[in-house]
Amino acid sequence: MSHARTVQSVTEAGQGLLLSSLGESVEGLQRSLQQLGQRWDLVRSETESRQLELENNLSQVQDITLEITELLQWLEQVELQLFCSKPVWGHPDATKEKLNAHLELCRELEARAVPYRGLRERLQRLLESCRAGRPCSTEHSLRILEQKWESVQAEAQERKERLAEGLTVTTEFHGSAQELLRWVAHAEELLGSPAPPSFVLDTVTAQIQEHKALVKEANAHGEKLGGLEAVAARLKDFSRKQDGAVIQNLVLAARERLGKVLQRAAERGAALEEARKRSKQFSESRRLLLDWMDEVEQSLEEPQDAPTSQEEIKCQLAEHKAFQKVLRVKRPVYEATLRSGRALREGARLPQDLQPLEELLGELKERWDALCSRAAERQHKLEENLLFSGKFTDALQALMDWLYRAEPQLSEDVPVGGDRDLVGDLVDKHKVFQKELGKRASCIKTLKRSVRDLTRGSSSVDSQWLQRQVEELSTRWDLVCKLSLSKQARLEAALRQAEEFHSLVHSFLGRLSESEKTLKYGVFPEEEVAVQECQSQLQELMQSLQCQQLELECITSLGEEILATCHPDSVITIKSWVTVAKSRFQEVSWAPRPHPCPG
Incomplete structure (x- = not known):
């Protein structure tokens, strides 16, 4: 506006000339002055308009610069916050808490995205409206803002993914x-x-x-x-x-x-696996024995056509003697299987095992006893047939052979002591023998009566020999009956002794286990009354151990007494029980005593 005075002076001079001039020159001067006025008004109007526009742009630039500054400050704070808070993983709750806090930051970032985009668009329009030949500071600020925004947004997104991964x-x-x-x-x-x-x-x-x-x-x-x-x-x-x-x-x-x-x-x-091995061994042995008994029971069936000739009877008797020999050979297998099953029954700690094992053992024992009984009946029947056929000598010799075989088994020198199971087996075995002995009594009487009738009134050499044989048979028979009763008494005494030993050992071991629990796991309480009660219980326990030492001596003494007349198959068992009782008593006696609780 520095040309205003000049324009005014020129206009005033022109006006003066118009007043003093005449003719055509006045019109030309007037048009020139009019054009000058118009041109000046136009310049002044445009200048004012430009002034207003520049003032408006300046206001906008100032506002945008302020917003840029504020947004940059906030972005720098977020950048510093992201830098200082590392995306550590730990407990899911802590990680979730950090993720939620970061998601809040991300939501705030998203909320500022709209003002950021609006600010950038406004600034770009402003820069386009007043494009200068060289970069301006506002354009530089826009570049810085865009870089900072992209950097913070990328870091926030990476942090979000890292925390989400950490939470997962x-x-x-x-x-x-x-x-x-x-x-x-x-x-x-x-x-x-x-x-x-x-x-x-x-x-x-x-x-x-x-x-x-x-x-x-x-x-x-x-x-x-x-x-x-x-x-x-x-x-x-x-x-x-x-x-x-x-x-x-x-x-x-x-x-x-x-x-x-x-x-x-x-x-x-x-x-x-060890239990399966033992049970399978017993089961297989038992099954083999039962299968064998199923096969041989058919040979003990009475034939429909009874033998009539002496030769047929002697042949069948010889075959039956061969079978009985096989039966005697099988007996150790049966006894071993029975002992194996009883050991399983005694060692069974599962209550549900007792009845099935008892049934398996009962079936095996019942089948074996039935087989032995049928074998004895078959023997007796054949001997009776032989006797009734008139073959006195052969019948006499068969009975003598049986008595001679039985006599050594009944000797006083044969040991019958042992553990409860073995003595029980010996008792059962002797009962079978006594049944067989009772069945032969009628055969002996028949033979004596027949021989007496046959030799009555005869003094031949054969008659005298036959009478001597019958007398020897009677002597042997009486001896075997006497030995049978003696062995029965010895077996009953041995069974009572075995029962007593079994009861002593198991009750002794049971009380030792209770004492051991108290000694190993007991502690002195802290209260005085409870301490006195605990000390009293400990004294009672020590007195109980002294009593148990006397029980151990009784067990040892009874074990030695049994071993003095012990069956060979039971020696190891009796010695093992005595050893177990002694070692368990030493373990409990040497167990650490209860001690006070640490204060």
Whole structure:
């Protein structure tokens, strides 16, 4: 506007000339002045308009610059916050809390995205409206704002993904770890107090199958633990030191407890396999014996056509004697099988095993006794047939042979002492013999009467020889009957002795176990009254141990007494029980005494 005075002076001069001029020159001067006025008004109008426009642009630039400054300051604060807060992983709750806080920041960033885009569009339009030949500071600020925004947004997105990944990983890790520990606790409970191994083959086989399934699960969880260890190593790299230590301890605890579970599972598997082996051995031996008895029972059937000739009777008697020899050979196998089954019954710790084992043993014993009884009846029947056929000499010789075989078994020198099961077997065996002896009594009477009738009034050499044979038979018969009664008395005394020994040993071991629990796991309480009561119980316990020492002496003395007349098959058993009683008493006597609780 510095030309305003000049324009005014020119206009005033022109006006002066118009007043003093005449003619055509006046019109030309007037048009020039009019054009000058118009042109000046136009310039002044445009100048004012430009002024207003520049003032408006300046106001906009100032506002935009202020907004840019504020937004840059906020972005720098967010950038500093992201820099200072590292995306650490730890417990799922802590990680989730950090993720939620970051998501709040992301929402705030999204909320500022609309003003940011509006600010950038306004600034771009402003720059386009007043495009200068060189870059301006406002354009430079826009570039800085765009770079900062992209940088913060990228960092926020990366942080969001990292925290989301961390939450997923930590949640899965802790969930898997807790599931593993729950399973380990369940397995510890199962293996801590498992059902005792069964001695029934079907039951122990089912137990083994269940145990194999448990071992399979344990191995599968071992593989899962390997995966957890890899995840734990990764978590440790992104966690704080204390969180990493917690994660590491969690994995180590799971590894240690799972290792103990696998160890207990191996021990449990070995115990089940041993029980299966013993029960299978007994079952197979029993089955073989029963199958053999099924086969031989047919040979004891009475033929429909009874033999009439002496030769047929003698032939059948010879065949039956051969069978009885086989039966005597099988007897040790039967007794061994019976002892094996009784050992299973005695050692059975599963209450459900007692009845099935008792039934298996009862069937075997019943079948064997029936077979022996039928064999004796068959022998007696054949001897009677031989006697009634008039073959006195052969019948006499058969009876003498039987008596000569029986006499050594009834000798006073044959030991009958031993453990309860063996003496019980000897008693049962002797009862079978006594039944056979009773059945032969009628045959002896018939033979004596027949010989007496045959030799009456005769003094031939054959008659005299036959009478001497009958007298010897009577003498042998009386001796065998006497020895049978004597052995019965000795067996009854041995059985009472064995029962007493069995009762003493088992009651002694049971009381020792109770004393051992008190000595090993008892502690002195802290209260004075309770301490006095505990001391009184301990004194009673020590007195009980002294009484048990006397019981041990009785067991040892009775064991030595049994061993003095012990059957060879029972020597090891009696010695083992005495040794077990002595060693258990020493273990309990040397057990650490209860001690006060640490204050």
